[in-house]
Amino acid sequence: MTTKDQAPSRSADMLEVRNLVKRYPVKSSAVSGRKSAWVEAVSDISFDISKGQTMSLVGESGCGKSTTARCVLRLVEPTSGQIVFRTTDADSDATETVEITTASPKELRNLRMHMQIVFQDPFASLNPRMTIGSIIAEPLAIYGIGDRSERADRVADLLQLVGLEPNDAHRYPRQFSGGQRQRVGIARALVLSPTLLILDEPVSALDVSVQAQVLNLLMDLQDSLGLTYLFIAHDLSVVRHVSTEVAVMYLGKLVERASAPVLFGKALHPYTHALLASVPIPDPDLAANQKRIILEGELPSPTAPPSGCRFRTRCSLAQAPGICADAEPEFRELEPGHWVACHFPSEVSATA
Ligand SMILES: Nc1ncnc2c1ncn2[C@@H]1O[C@H](COP(=O)(O)OP(=O)(O)OP(=O)(O)O)[C@@H](O)[C@H]1O
Numbered sequence: 001m002t003t004k005d006q007a008p009s010r011s012a013d014m015l016e017v018r019n020l021v022k023r024y025p026v027k028s029s030a031v032s033g034r035k036s037a038w039v040e041a042v043s044d045i046s047f048d049i050s051k052g053q054t055m056s057l058v059g060e061s062g063c064g065k066s067t068t069a070r071c072v073l074r075l076v077e078p079t080s081g082q083i084v085f086r087t088t089d090a091d092s093d094a095t096e097t098v099e100i101t102t103a104s105p106k107e108l109r110n111l112r113m114h115m116q117i118v119f120q121d122p123f124a125s126l127n128p129r130m131t132i133g134s135i136i137a138e139p140l141a142i143y144g145i146g147d148r149s150e151r152a153d154r155v156a157d158l159l160q161l162v163g164l165e166p167n168d169a170h171r172y173p174r175q176f177s178g179g180q181r182q183r184v185g186i187a188r189a190l191v192l193s194p195t196l197l198i199l200d201e202p203v204s205a206l207d208v209s210v211q212a213q214v215l216n217l218l219m220d221l222q223d224s225l226g227l228t229y230l231f232i233a234h235d236l237s238v239v240r241h242v243s244t245e246v247a248v249m250y251l252g253k254l255v256e257r258a259s260a261p262v263l264f265g266k267a268l269h270p271y272t273h274a275l276l277a278s279v280p281i282p283d284p285d286l287a288a289n290q291k292r293i294i295l296e297g298e299l300p301s302p303t304a305p306p307s308g309c310r311f312r313t314r315c316s317l318a319q320a321p322g323i324c325a326d327a328e329p330e331f332r333e334l335e336p337g338h339w340v341a342c343h344f345p346s347e348v349s350a351t352a
């Protein structure tokens, strides 16, 4: 559903996600004794992203990051919740608000001009039979934008913008390195001039040296084009220098959310402490004093998450039996903008 609003929006947030839930059915063999079961990949999460900011969503493999991204783009149907996207017309300053979960196919088609995704795997996400130029121009062709020569000009401009050569348009994906392919993926995501980019682990498949180059490119593009990012990563080290805000996710739930300086300076959740402990510190003296927190135990099955706090089976602060097993901790705003889901939030990690 779309609404138009001449007055400035009450909220400056470009994207608002409220109580988002996504359940997938799983086969009976996955859960003994039951005919059918559900995996709640995303379990009642809420967050906002303001225009021009980078919100990072961080957590281990399988915690529901990509499912969240796919729900925001409605590439998968959310089970419940609200996802609101706002765009502002640069000329009239009018704000258009789209409720993504109830948007019509036509509204979704318009919406996807404003929201694009860059995938993790630059090898799998580019069609090997298409030239780089055709890959980048494809969304223009789908939306019927420009003629052949205008599209070629746009492709040449974008190739330069992402640090490649206009002549690269005639080459094929196999002729490019991983980092170069990811630049192509970024160019393709930018071709419709979106305002929000969802970056689903955009550098995880790249060598460490190339990761920094692609991260720098993304930050430069954000500055020059005024982009807003939802940046997905499985470890905090990648997002440290790019985030405005960070949300930490565990087994489908958000466990902590704060501005980047607060999250990296005074995290309060035991899981965030564990993720922070695995962030490499470049200074050897400081690194020698770095606390080592090893996450013990396996990630529980998302089809049967632990009762109470989902992190309790791996948490050194957990009371068992006790409140951690009996009651799910509320996601509370302990200080303005700092949200935590833990019965015993603490700035100091329990394990050194
Ligand atoms: N189509 C699907 N059908 C059933 N289960 C699914 C489906 N897609 C995802 N899942 C399950 O939902 C959970 C979350 O998956 P998701 O891909 O969102 O995690 P992720 O955080 O992106 O992980 P990764 O870091 O490995 O990419 C996992 O348990 C996954 O197995």
Ligand code: SF4
Binding pocket: 269, 270, 271, 309, 310, 311, 312, 313, 315, 316, 317, 318, 319, 324, 329, 341, 342, 343, 344, 345
């Ligand atoms: S609620 Fe209990 S188990 Fe969960 S993170 Fe906090 S201390 Fe650990």
Ligand SMILES: [Mg+2]
Binding pocket: 065, 066, 067, 200
């Ligand atoms: Mg993923």
